[in-house]
Amino acid sequence: MKPLDPGPFFDVLADRGTGTLVHLSRPLDIATDATDAADARTTYDIEVLAGLVAEAAGWLAGLGVGPGDRVAVIKPNHWDYVLLACAAARLGAVPALISGRLPAETQQVLLKRLEATVLVTTSDTLAAAREAETDLTAFVRRTLVLDGPAPGAVDLADVRGHRPPPPVRRPDGVPLAIMHTSGTTGVPKLVSHTATTLIRRIAAAEARRWPVVSSRRDDTVAQATSYAHGRGLAWTLSVFWLAPREVVILDRFEPQHVEPVLRAHPPTALEATPSAFVRWQSLAAAPDNPFRDVRLFINTFDAIHPPTVRTFLAATRRRLPLWVQVWGQSETGPLTFRCLTRRSVRASGQRHPTTRDLGRPVPGKARLRVVDPETLQPVRRGRPGLVLARTRALCAGYVGEPERLRAKSADGWFATGDLGVMTPSGRLLLLDREVDTVPGGSCVELEDVIHDRLPDVVEAVVLGRASGLPLPVLVTRDGTVDRAAWRRAVADLPPLGEPALLPADQLPLTATGKVRRQELRDRFLDGAPPHGTGRWT
Structure with a gap:
């Protein structure tokens, strides 16, 4: 077995004597036996985690899961998404992780594409789907419910204690795991990765002990993400292989939820989604903040606003803290990275914030080129165009949509769907994103400028349209905007429409905290067509 094979992964760590302690922000959903006080635990060592993964593999085996079967998981966000993926992989099955935050009708579409043998879920997830007139159990052969009886499902109590078979070896080129894309512009795509792409090309590269940017043995590493996405599994394999002293797992992003956990276990390395960092800015701004010992910040999934980076780099007492911004996609893994320091994000009054500069391609792992979106011919450096990537970590395909990957690939290059400048x-x-473009400009750049100049703005989303001015949609701290301050902030920007205000709890977000722009377009632009074609989404 390879050291990073997810099936026996925690067994291998236990055999190595890995002493990492894991602290959870709440108990795991797969440990829900009300008669067992240990199920309320929020601290685990590696040996117990290895036993829990093997036990979960026994549950799945008791349901008839075997090599090659697909096991769908839809549940509230937590790290046991990853543990269930390891349990399925242990049987030679293919875990398919689907966020519980997706609308029920979207979950239904994805389950139909998967044709899974088993669905692992919770009674609340099934009930919420039924309220939306969707029966998720109808799209799989059997459904396992983690938290009690539910109509049409098997109770976890009925399969507890089933002995798991030995770990199954699998060829490198067959599907290992399935995750979905963020779905900011529509129904997410189901991305299939193999051991070659996910393990050898992504996780194994990160599991090397790189200077400065890798976890150290004395680190307390914290993570806040959507564990249904591919990053959760790849991060787990790479970070735990490096055996930090402690790992802190955060399942939600609300400041009041994470603060006690971070104070009890102050991180020295912290990876989170951009939306999590945005929500924690008020914590970071406090003198006695829980980020004072962080030496390394990492954000994935999306670029982040410069004021947020400044806030956290100012919050730590470390003399030379580092912020690593990684850009990539579910289909490709990391494509570029850039290291930011206090100096590099210092406010300068310029219109172009630094965080839209995503840095250079990952050396030896990815190549990029910018082409004309119509002809796919390369454009000169300094000219905008569609970003293509060449990487050996490219996924094996889209489940249920075999033609889609072919349509986005040509001569070994993959169309990311993003517009950029080299x-x-x-x-x-x-x-x-190509579908969100505005002629001669950049919505995300305008959003960064607005954030930089109006500190009360929590989220700014600029929506382009084929006819009419781009519409700014703002979420502010108090639900209002000073019109005079707004006019000053946008005076040197391309013309924008009058801003629309939206309460924070009505902002549609993906599981990773990205804004569902299409939902905002439907709400505020009444179906007005965008400038982009959407061909590359």
Whole structure:
């Protein structure tokens, strides 16, 4: 078995004597036996985690899961998404992780594409789907419910204690795991990865002990993400292989939920989604903040606003803290990275914030080129175009949509769907998703400028349209906007429509905290067509 094979992964760690302790922000959903006080635990060592994964593999085996079967998981966000993926992989099955935050009708579409043998879920997830007139159990052969009886499902109590078979070896080129994309512009795509792409090309590369940017043995590493996405599994394999002293798992992003956990276990390395960092800015701004010992910040999934980076780099007492911004996609893994320091994000009054500069391609792992979206011919450096990527970590395909990957690939290059500019020095400047573009500009750049100049703005989303001015949609701290301050902030920007205000609890977000722009378009633009074609989504 390879050291990073998810099936026996925790067994291998236990055999190595890995002493990492894991602290959870709440108990796991797969430990829900009300008669067992240990199920309320929020601290685990590696040996107990290895036993829990093997036990979960026994549950699945008791349901008839075997090599090659697909096991769908839909539940509230938590790290046991990853543990269930390891349990399925242990049987030679293929875990398919689907966020419980997706609308029920979207979950239904994805389950139909999967044709899974088993669905692992919770009674609340099934009930919420039924309220939306969707029966998730109808799209799989059997359904396992983790938290009690539910109509049409098997109770976890009925399969507890089933002895798991030995771990199954699998060829590198067959599907290992299935995850979905964020779905900011529509129904997410189901991305299939193999051991070659996910393990050898992504996780194994991160499991090397790189200077400064890797976990150290004395680190307390914290993570806040959507564990249904591919990052959760790849991160687990790479970070735990490096055996930090402690790992802190955060399942939600609300400040009041994470603060006690971070104070009890102050992190020295912290990875989170951009939306999590945004929500924690008020914590970071406090003198006695829980980020004072962080040496390394990492954000994935999306670029982040410069004021947020400044806030956290100012919050730590470390003399030279580092912020690593990684850009990539579910289909490709990491494509670029950039290291930010206090100096590099210092406010300068310029219109172009630094975080749209995504840095250079990951050395030896990815190549990028910018092409004309119509002809797919390369454009000169300094000119905008569609970003193509070449990487050996490219996924094996989209489940249920075999033609889609072919349509986005040509001559070994994959169309990311993002527009950008390659600078003369070889750095990538991000502009927009192709479907969200505005002629001669960049919505995401405008959003960064608005955040930089109006500190009360929590979220700014600029929506382009084929006819009419781009519409800014704002979420502010108090639900209002000072119109005079707004006019000053946008005076040197391209013309924008009058801003629309939206309460924070009505902002549609993906599981990773990205804004569902299409939902905002439907709400505020009444179906007005965008400038982009949407061909590359």
